[in-house]
Amino acid sequence: MTGSGPRPRVVIVGGGFGGLRVARQLRGVPADVVLLDRRPDHVFQPLLYQCATGLLSEGEISSPLRHLLRRQRNVDVVLGEATDVDLGRGVVVATRFDGSRFELGFDHLVVAAGMRQAYHGHDEYVRWAPGMKTLDDALEIRRRIVSAFEMAESLPTAEERRPWLTFVVAGAGPTGVELAGQIRELATRALEREFRTVDPAEARVLLVHGGDRVLPSFAPTLSRAARRALDGLGVETHLGVHVTAVDEHGVETTTKGDAVTARYDARTVLWTAGVEAVPFAQALASACGVEQVAGGRIAVTPDLRVPAHPRVRVIGDLMALDELPGVAEVAMQSGRYVGRSLREEIVTGLAPRRPFRYRDLGTAAYISRGNAIVQAGPVRVSGRLGWVSWGAVHIAFLAGYRNRIATLASWSATLASGSRRERAVVASPD
Numbered sequence: 001m002t003g004s005g006p007r008p009r010v011v012i013v014g015g016g017f018g019g020l021r022v023a024r025q026l027r028g029v030p031a032d033v034v035l036l037d038r039r040p041d042h043v044f045q046p047l048l049y050q051c052a053t054g055l056l057s058e059g060e061i062s063s064p065l066r067h068l069l070r071r072q073r074n075v076d077v078v079l080g081e082a083t084d085v086d087l088g089r090g091v092v093v094a095t096r097f098d099g100s101r102f103e104l105g106f107d108h109l110v111v112a113a114g115m116r117q118a119y120h121g122h123d124e125y126v127r128w129a130p131g132m133k134t135l136d137d138a139l140e141i142r143r144r145i146v147s148a149f150e151m152a153e154s155l156p157t158a159e160e161r162r163p164w165l166t167f168v169v170a171g172a173g174p175t176g177v178e179l180a181g182q183i184r185e186l187a188t189r190a191l192e193r194e195f196r197t198v199d200p201a202e203a204r205v206l207l208v209h210g211g212d213r214v215l216p217s218f219a220p221t222l223s224r225a226a227r228r229a230l231d232g233l234g235v236e237t238h239l240g241v242h243v244t245a246v247d248e249h250g251v252e253t254t255t256k257g258d259a260v261t262a263r264y265d266a267r268t269v270l271w272t273a274g275v276e277a278v279p280f281a282q283a284l285a286s287a288c289g290v291e292q293v294a295g296g297r298i299a300v301t302p303d304l305r306v307p308a309h310p311r312v313r314v315i316g317d318l319m320a321l322d323e324l325p326g327v328a329e330v331a332m333q334s335g336r337y338v339g340r341s342l343r344e345e346i347v348t349g350l351a352p353r354r355p356f357r358y359r360d361l362g363t364a365a366y367i368s369r370g371n372a373i374v375q376a377g378p379v380r381v382s383g384r385l386g387w388v389s390w391g392a393v394h395i396a397f398l399a400g401y402r403n404r405i406a407t408l409a410s411w412s413a414t415l416a417s418g419s420r421r422e423r424a425v426v427a428s429p430d
């Protein structure tokens with residue numbers, strides 16, 4: 001496929017929160033739009049942890065990109081992983097599932113490829129401590145959690161069961177806090193009536209964090225409220241502590257400053273401590289002759305273009321602009337802005353001059369059943385009111401009516417019965 005045909009071709013790399021919004025804004029525009037993603041689905045990442053802990057199914061938190069864009073005749077969804085870009089020829093190089101290579105020509109390129117989990121120079125941890133960025137990650141984490149409880153159930157002594165009932169979560173940002181809380185809730189509410197040998201309430205969940213408070217991106221009052229809720233759930237929070245080794249049998253942690261080390265035997269270790277740019281960002285930076293900043297992000301001008309490359313835009317988590325956070329709202333707003341700019345440019349032939357302005361609509365984190373925190377400008381809400389607001393926001397932003405209805409139904413069933421039915425696992429890839 002080549003660009004520079006009778007109609008301009010827009011290639012969007014990534015069908016997450018940002019890329020999908022760009023494609024939707026280009027509805028009816030006289031341009032050929034190609035949405036390239038390495039996966040066939042748009043995934044609602046904020047609910048991945050609920051999929052990992054058996055509350056929601058993978059189908060409830062994802063929608064096929066082709067289905068979401070089925071009514072937009074000018075959009076073609078292409079499955080493949082972008083690996084390189086040749087700006088001279090105006091092509092994105094990509095690979096298919098089977099490893100074969102293909103090229104997509106473009107007149108305008110929008111990169112919305114997001115971030116991946118960062119292991120800070122310790123990629124060897126990946127094997128024992130999966131991160132949580134994709135649907136595959138969530139299903140792998142589910143497999144490990146469910147298998148750990150099943151293994152414990154099959155072992156005769158408490159000593160043998162202990163490592164299987166010890167869960168370590170590294171990183172106390174929203175994902176780490178949500179995962180830790182959900183594992184304790186899964187054990188204490190959902191599984192307690194189903195197991196005969198083990199008492200799942202004995203499940204130890206350790207939340208290990210290098211900083212001095214949980215949820216550091218929230219106001220200190222909300223961090224404290226979250227900490228109290230975690231304590232109430234029985235999550236053991238260790239602050240000022242780094243994970244310094246991970247292996248098949250557990251983790252070693254080291255306290256900041258006095259360098260005291262501790263060892264925890266845990267067969268389930270989960271990693272949520274930091275993110276970095278996806279590998280394609282490096283190829284893009286090198287093609288554009290720019291340095292990567294802040295975890296590998298690409299710095300953009302106020303109209304979200306790569307400096308000196310007006311045909312190339314970067315949005316969402318991958319863009320670096322005014323220290324905006326890597327949250328869904330930034331991705332959606334930047335996607336809408338770029339979609340509208342492209343529409344104007346393609347229709348009038350003139351590049352719009354308005355810069356991107358982010359409107360902070362707030363952020364939220366789920367702590368436990370009936371308890372969430374929400375921060376929107378000066379407004380700080382926690383507890384039940386926070387939980388209701390959190391639920392309303394998440395339902396509103398889930399893609400597709402079917403997912404919204406199904407998610408509401410699953411939440412209601414879990415609230416009423418305490419059970420979690422989404423515990424199917426697939427065999428280990430090892």
Ligand SMILES: Cc1cc2nc3c(=O)[nH]c(=O)nc-3n(C[C@H](O)[C@H](O)[C@H](O)COP(=O)(O)OP(=O)(O)OC[C@H]3O[C@@H](n4cnc5c(N)ncnc54)[C@H](O)[C@@H]3O)c2cc1C
Pocket residue numbers: 013014015016017018019036037038039041042043044045046047048049080081082083112113114115132133134174175278280315316317318326327328329331363364365
């Ligand atoms: C577990 C978790 C919980 C979160 N919770 C919240 C929350 O509660 N509130 C909030 O506001 N934000 C939350 N976030 C952050 C939010 O999900 C991100 O800010 C948002 O997804 C960023 O959107 P994006 O479009 O930039 O990237 P993404 O949504 O990550 O989409 C990137 C897309 O690019 C594709 N891709 C990547 N590389 C390539 C390639 N080389 N070729 C082709 N396709 C590629 C990926 O498959 C993916 O579909 C959470 C994130 C995670 C992981």
